[in-house]
Amino acid sequence: MTLAAPLDLLKQARARFTQREIAAHVGKDIKTVRRWEKGETPCPSMLEPALRDLLHSSGRTKAGSATGDAQFRFIDLFAGIGGIRMGFEAHGGDCVFTSEWNDFSTKTYRENYPPGGDHALIGDIVSFPAEEVPSHDVLLGGFPCQPFSIAGVSKKNALGRPHGFECTTQGTLFFDVARIIAAKRPAAFLLENVKNLLSHDKGRTFDVILQTLRDELGYEVHYRVVDGQHFTPQHRERIIIVGFRGKTSFSWDDLRLPESGPRLGSILHRTDGSEPVLPWDHDRFFDHASKRVQPKYTLTPNLWTYLQNYAAKHRAAGNGFGFGMAYPESVTRTLSARYHKDGSEILVYQGEQLRPRRLTPRECARLMGFPDTFRIPVSDTQAYRQFGNSVVMPVMREVARIMLPHVQTLLAVETHNGSKQALSLYS
Incomplete structure (x- = not known):
């Protein structure tokens, strides 16, 4: 369902910016912006802050206030x-x-x-x-x-x-x-x-x-x-x-x-070629040439074996401790500041033939509701801590x-x- 607020903001932005400028700012393809404007696909609610930021950059107000003050x-x-x-x-x-x-x-x-x-x-x-x-x-x-x-x-x-x-x-x-x-x-x-x-x-x-x-x-x-x-x-x-x-x-x-x-699939990097190229991320989290998440986010064989054994040990003892496997249709567990250690509370399923992977920091940002315009200037370890501690x-x-x-x-x-x-x- 198309939400009124993002669509209204898009219309306001189009009075001042080209479709190409809007696409570059929100990290989307120009064809996607065109489809939003024509009503062919819904304008996502998560883009509202990014559109407000764009209006602010044109000298409107810091938060897109209609009054100018x-x-x-x-x-x-x-x-x-x-x-x-x-x-x-x-x-x-x-x-x-x-x-x-x-x-x-x-x-x-x-x-x-x-x-x-x-x-x-x-x-x-x-x-x-x-x-x-x-x-x-x-x-x-x-x-x-x-x-x-x-x-x-x-x-x-x-x-x-x-x-x-x-x-x-x-x-x-x-x-x-x-x-x-x-x-x-x-x-x-x-x-x-x-x-x-x-x-x-x-x-x-x-x-x-x-x-x-x-x-x-x-x-x-x-x-x-x-x-x-x-x-x-x-x-x-x-x-x-x-x-x-x-x-x-x-x-x-x-x-x-x-x-x-929404479900997890809505915030995961897209492997169908539609993942936006963010100039502040480049290929740090996602390899756009191969259309896949960078391999370093897939668990190592040793870590995956350890987590499986740890979970089996606690199941045998009647405890509920263990990793949390997440699927595109899932709602995840709570992201914590310790996520950088092993990613165990949210492991993204990659099929039977591949070991699961951590969320990337960009996906963590999306999971916390931050727009793709939000920049991540710190290491992955610090980024995981920051998003795990955020709101x-x-x-x-x-x-x-x-x-x-x-x-x-x-x-x-x-x-x-x-x-x-x-x-x-x-x-």
């Missing part, structure tokens, strides 16, 4: 390679501040989001003064949840010592999110984490987080576990926590989650869509109230 300002904490940022830029946001401590992730981030204007990209947020963070409307953070305990709070109560979020989460990276929210008071925030955050320490960890956000900081908070397989062929459940500085009618029921998502970008884009009307309402009300207050000072 950024609709809201946001900051990107624990940014990784920018998956959450990309989702919010797709709805007219302007990123004014980024924090990412890993040098390899920063390299990928800079390659895909060149610094401009007053935007700052810093390293570790822990030592950065909250008051120096730019003012912003939305705070984004895929914060790592390092285990922490609330043990000792009762004792501090008895001793009359202060506690609250500065005590109960001290030493964790969530504390840095909380202190920035406390100092800058954004209209809204989005935090993302693993599903297990809900059950960590028998639920006490999550209780502290909610108490901090709701009671200490005074935000209206909503959370939900969303599975990425609605948008990409990967079972990937993550908890998303959103908060607003005032009362809203926000509802998770507004999410548009396709019942039947499913279309999930972030969809959550941004349902958040932003409430953000805009809050900002409009506060602007109106501020104007009334200013008028009263001079009356």
Whole structure:
């Protein structure tokens, strides 16, 4: 089914670019673009960010905003390679501040989001003064949840010592999110984490987080576990926590989650001659001359034998451990940061006569919902780690869509109230 948003963006792009220019930017053949435009084949939804990026390059706005101006300002904490940022830029946001401590992730981030204007990209947020963070409307953070305990709070109560979020989460990276929210008071925030955050320490960890956000900081908070397989062929459940500085009618029921998502075959390199030649990839992952994935991604005989024996050993013991074979019609297991070690959670079937293979880093990018315009300037090992730690970008884009009307309402009300207050000072 052709989705309206990508097709509309394609029409907008055609008013400024030739079919050849569009094809080169999105990494497709010119004949494919022509078929999209004629309606002969659907324009894929995964191309929406790439088309928005093309419109931005023509001097429109950073995220394809129809107004020509950024609709809201946001900051990107624990940014990784920018998956959450990309989702919010797709709805007219302007990123004014980024924090990412890993040098390899920063390299990928800079390659895909060149610094401009007053935007700052810093390293570790822990030592950065909250008051120096730019003012912003939305705070984004895929914060790592390092285990922490609330043990000792009762004792501090008895001793009359202060506690609250500065005590109960001290030493964790969530504390840095909380202190920035406390100092800058954004209209809204989005935090993302693993599903297990809900059950960590028998639920006490999550209780502290909610108490901090709701009671200490005074935000209206909503959370939900969303599975990425609605948008990409990967079972990937993550908890998303959103908060607003005032009362809203926000509802998770507004999410548009396709019942039947894509299958693995939609993101694999195509061996029928239609695999796009990406100028930033060349033949790094796919040999276009032979029309096949580079041989280095096929498991070695020793590794394949080891994984089969390992799986057989655990089956005999009644355990469920083992490799995960994936087929074109499959939805894969969750891609992890350890994928570079043996690829065991997602092995691509290559027929009875061939050993299975790993996904290539480009296929991992597609599995996380990144467009083919996304550049991979790091080694395969680092790329696997980065995509395994990233977010499913279309999930972030969809959550941004349902958040932003409430953000805009809050900002409009506060602007109106501020104007009334200013008028009263001079009356």
